[in-house]
Amino acid sequence: MTEHKASIISWFRFDRKGLGFFAYSMHRFSGVVIVFYLYLHYAVLSNLLRGQATFDAVVRAAAYGPYGIFIVMDVLLTVVIFYHGANGVRLMLNEMGLGLAHHKALFFVLEAGAMALMLLFLYYAWQAVLSGSGL
């Protein structure tokens, strides 16, 4: 079996590599982003031990941030999570031999479905943000 080296920079060299490579690269990139966020999430949740006042202050700062910039980052994170999930489903279906002949179409269908669900989620999550921010 041949070993292949894949540097992180090579994930972003999309020229003439096709949709499959783009999906592969973005799956890995989104995975790394989610892992980073996962540990950040654990760190924020650790503040539960410091009581409600501290936890609420931390979450309020983490939810909105200066000029609401963290909300923008949360939206980007949501895109990453939904992309990763939909592509993961496609990979599993392909590995089971399903949809291999139409894997590009499957990619677009699943990603479009995931993005539609994401917009629905963001709409309802935004209502919750508005109700707490006094915006």
Next chain:
Amino acid sequence: MEDARKRSYGTRDRFTTVKWFLQASSGMFLVFFMAVHLYVAHINGGSPIELFDSIVRNLSNPWWLAFFLVFVWIITYHALNGVKGIVYDMGVSRRMKRYVSYTFIGIYLATVVYGTILALIVASTVSA
């Protein structure tokens, strides 16, 4: 269909296939867990500043506590196994792969033990 399956599994040994199956099946669980988590935490949980009450209320329910513990164990496994795969693909030697594997097992155990203790402490504080 049969040809496609052979193409998918043909170059893998049994152990690699088991590891792939664990990664894929944990990913499928996470689609469900993540959907529930996003709904509970960001829609049903109300505004972000009400999250403390929402979290402690959920963790005081043994079923939700079990749900979140399993969620932490599975998502941490899936995440660290994915990162380990990326590190392996960077061309590390067979010997180095063993050390990388032990390192990730250590990080996994530390994370899930910490996450479990954190959840149990919060749950017991509420119910006390």
